[in-house]
Amino acid sequence: xxxxxxxxxxxxxxxxxxxxxxxxxxxxxxxxxxxxxxxxxxxxxxxxxxxxxxxxxxxxxxxxxxxxxxxxxxxxxxxxxxxxxxxxxxxxxxxxxxxxxxxxxxxxxxxxxxxxxxxxxxxxxxx
Amino acid sequence: xxxxxxxxxxxxxxxxxxxxxxxxxxxxxxxxxxxxxxxxxxxxxxxxxxxxxxxxxxxxxxxxxxxxxxxxxxxxxxxxxxxxxxxxxxxxxxxxxxxxxxxxxxxxxxxxxxxxxxxxxxxxxxxxxxxxxxxxxxxxxxxxxxxxxxxxxxxxxxxxxxxxxxxxxxxxxxxxxxxxxxxxxxxxxxxxxxxxxxxxxxxxxxxxxxxxxxxxxxxxxxxxxxxxxxxxxxxxxxxxxxxxxxxxxxxxxxxxxxxxxxxxxxxxxxxxxxxxxxxxxxxxxxxxxxxxxxxxxxxxxxxxxxxxxxxxxxxxxxxxxxxxxxxxxxxxxxxxxxxxxxxxxxxxxxxxxxxxxxxxxxxxxxxxxxxxxxxxxxxxxxxxxxxxxxxxxxxxxxxxxxxxxx
Numbered sequence: 001x002x003x004x005x006x007x008x009x010x011x012x013x014x015x016x017x018x019x020x021x022x023x024x025x026x027x028x029x030x031x032x033x034x035x036x037x038x039x040x041x042x043x044x045x046x047x048x049x050x051x052x053x054x055x056x057x058x059x060x061x062x063x064x065x066x067x068x069x070x071x072x073x074x075x076x077x078x079x080x081x082x083x084x085x086x087x088x089x090x091x092x093x094x095x096x097x098x099x100x101x102x103x104x105x106x107x108x109x110x111x112x113x114x115x116x117x118x119x120x121x122x123x124x125x126x127x
Numbered sequence: 128x129x130x131x132x133x134x135x136x137x138x139x140x141x142x143x144x145x146x147x148x149x150x151x152x153x154x155x156x157x158x159x160x161x162x163x164x165x166x167x168x169x170x171x172x173x174x175x176x177x178x179x180x181x182x183x184x185x186x187x188x189x190x191x192x193x194x195x196x197x198x199x200x201x202x203x204x205x206x207x208x209x210x211x212x213x214x215x216x217x218x219x220x221x222x223x224x225x226x227x228x229x230x231x232x233x234x235x236x237x238x239x240x241x242x243x244x245x246x247x248x249x250x251x252x253x254x255x256x257x258x259x260x261x262x263x264x265x266x267x268x269x270x271x272x273x274x275x276x277x278x279x280x281x282x283x284x285x286x287x288x289x290x291x292x293x294x295x296x297x298x299x300x301x302x303x304x305x306x307x308x309x310x311x312x313x314x315x316x317x318x319x320x321x322x323x324x325x326x327x328x329x330x331x332x333x334x335x336x337x338x339x340x341x342x343x344x345x346x347x348x349x350x351x352x353x354x355x356x357x358x359x360x361x362x363x364x365x366x367x368x369x370x371x372x373x374x375x376x377x378x379x380x381x382x383x384x385x386x387x388x389x390x391x392x393x394x395x396x397x398x399x400x401x402x403x404x405x406x407x408x409x410x411x412x413x414x415x416x417x418x419x420x421x422x423x424x425x426x427x428x429x430x431x432x433x434x435x436x437x438x439x440x441x442x443x444x445x446x447x448x449x450x451x452x453x454x455x456x457x458x459x460x461x462x463x464x465x466x467x468x469x470x471x472x473x474x475x476x477x478x479x480x481x482x483x484x485x486x487x488x489x490x491x492x493x494x495x496x497x498x499x500x501x502x503x504x505x506x507x508x509x510x511x512x513x514x515x516x517x518x519x520x521x522x523x524x525x526x527x528x529x530x531x532x533x
Binding site (some may be wrong): 003008011014017019031032033034035036037038039040041042060061062063064065067068117 | 438473514515
C-alpha cells in the first residue's frame with residue numbers, strides 16, 4: 001500500500017514522542033485500542049487548570065504507519081488548544097490531513113478516541 | 128548490492144536466467160502446439176514438453192507419465208481434492224485435511240462441504256505439526272482422501288509426510304500433499320514418502336508463473352481423477368487445454384536445476400537463515416520464532432517482534448521485501464490464520480514477519496536486512512506504549528483494554 005507523504009513524514013519523524021508522569025494531577029492519559037487488534041495508542045496531555053489550555057502533549061503508539069501518524073498529528077493539533085477546542089477535533093479532520101485511505105480510517109477514529117480519553121482522565125482528576 | 132532486496136521467496140521466486148534461456152526459443156521460432164501431430168512444429172514442441180516432464184518427474188522420483196501439467200498449484204490443489212472427491216464418491220464422502228493448509232485446499236474442501244461431503248480439519252500443535260493419533264482417529268471407512276501439505280508457506284514447518292503416507296496406505300486412503308514450498312528445497316520423493324498425489328508449482332522454484340503440475344500415481348495404487356476442465360483430452364484426459372509450452376520448458380529446466388543443486392543450495396539457505404536468526408536473537412529481546420525450528424524449510428524464518436506492529440515494521444524496512452503476518456487493512460484486523468492455528472496470540476501474530484531466503488540472496492543482503500530490522504524494531508519500541516508498559520512490569524494480559532474510549 002502506498003502511504004501519503006504526510007504519513008511517511010510523521011512515521012519517520014514522529015512529533016511529541018514520550019511520556020508524561022501519569023500520577024501528576026495536571027496530566028490526563030488516554031490509552032485506547034488493544035494489542036489483539038494491532039493498534040494501541042497512549043496519548044497524554046498536560047493541562048493548565050485555570051485556562052484549560054493543553055500546554056504539552058506526548059504519545060506512544062503500537063500500530064501501523066497510519067496509526068503512528070494519526071496519533072503524532074493529534075498531539076501536534078491539541079497543543080495550545082483549550083479542552084473544548086481539542087474535543088472538537090474530528091477523525092475526519094485527521095483523515096483529510098493525512099490523506100488516509102478507507103481501510104485506515106479506523107486509525108483516525110482511534111486517535112480521536114485517544115484525545116477524548118485523555119481529556120476524560122484529566123477531568124476525572126479535577127472533579 | 129542493489130536495493131530493494133527481495134527476501135519473500137515463499138511468495139514467488141525470481142526466474143533463474145538459465146530457465147529464461149531455455150524458454151526463449153519457444154516464444155519465437157519453436158511456437159508449435161504440442162498436440163499437433165502432423166508437422167515438425169508440433170513434434171518439436173511435444174518433444175520439449177516430454178523432456179520437461181521427465182525433469183519434473185525426476186525431481187520427485189516419479190515416472191514422467193505420472194505428471195499432469197496444470198496452470199499452477201491452485202489448479203493442482205483443486206484438481207486433486209475435487210477430482211478425487213468426484214471420482215471416488217461411491218466409495219466414500221469423507222476428506223481429512225488440516226487447518227494450516229493453503230487456501231486452495233481449504234476452500235476446495237469447503238466447496239465440497241456444500242456438495243455434502245464431510246471434511247475433517249485437523250488442528251496442529253504449537254510447533255505446527257499434525258498429530259498422528261488425531262489423524263488415525265479421524266479416518267473412517269468413508270474416508271477417500273487425506274490432504275496435508277509438506278511444507279507450510281508461512282512458517283516453513285515440514286510435516287512427517289512419510290508417516291502420514293504410511294497411515295493412509297494402511298487404511299487404503301489416498302494421500303495428497305501440496306508440495307509447492309518443499310519440492311526443490313528439501314528432498315521430496317513420492318515413493319519414499321508414500322505419496323499418491325502431489326501439487327507442484329514452477330514459480331516457487333525459480334521457474335515461470337502460470338505453470339504447475341499434479342503428480343498422480345499410476346500404480347500401487349492407481350489413482351483416478353475426474354477432470355475439472357473438460358476439452359480436448361490433453362494430459363491423459365485429466366486436464367484439457369493447449370499446453371503452455373514455453374512455461375513447461377521453463378518448469379522442466381527449473382526442476383532440473385533444483386534437483387542438481389538441491390544439496391548445496393539448501394545447505395547455503397540454511398547457513399544464511401541461521402545467521403539471520405542468530406543475529407536478530409542476539410541483538411533484540413523478546414523475539415519469538417513461530418513454528419518448529421528443526422523440521423523447517425532451510426530458507427524460512429517467521430519471527431514475532433513483540434510490541435512492534437508488523438506493518439509499521441515493514442514500513443521502516445521499506446527497501447526490503449518481506450511479508451507480515453499482520454493484516455491491518457480492514458475493520459476486522461485479522462492476523463494470519465496459520466499463526467492463530469499454532470496458538471500464537473493475536474497480539475504476537477500482529478508483530479510477525481516472514482523472511483524467505485532464496486537462491487539469489489547474498490550474505491551481504493542478509494546482513495543488511497538484519498541491521499535494518501534491528502534498528503527499526505528498536506526505534507519502534509521506543510515509540511511503543513506496550514514495550515513501555517512491559518518494561519514497567521505491567522502484565523499486558525491483565526490490562527483491561529478499551530476497544531474504544533467511552
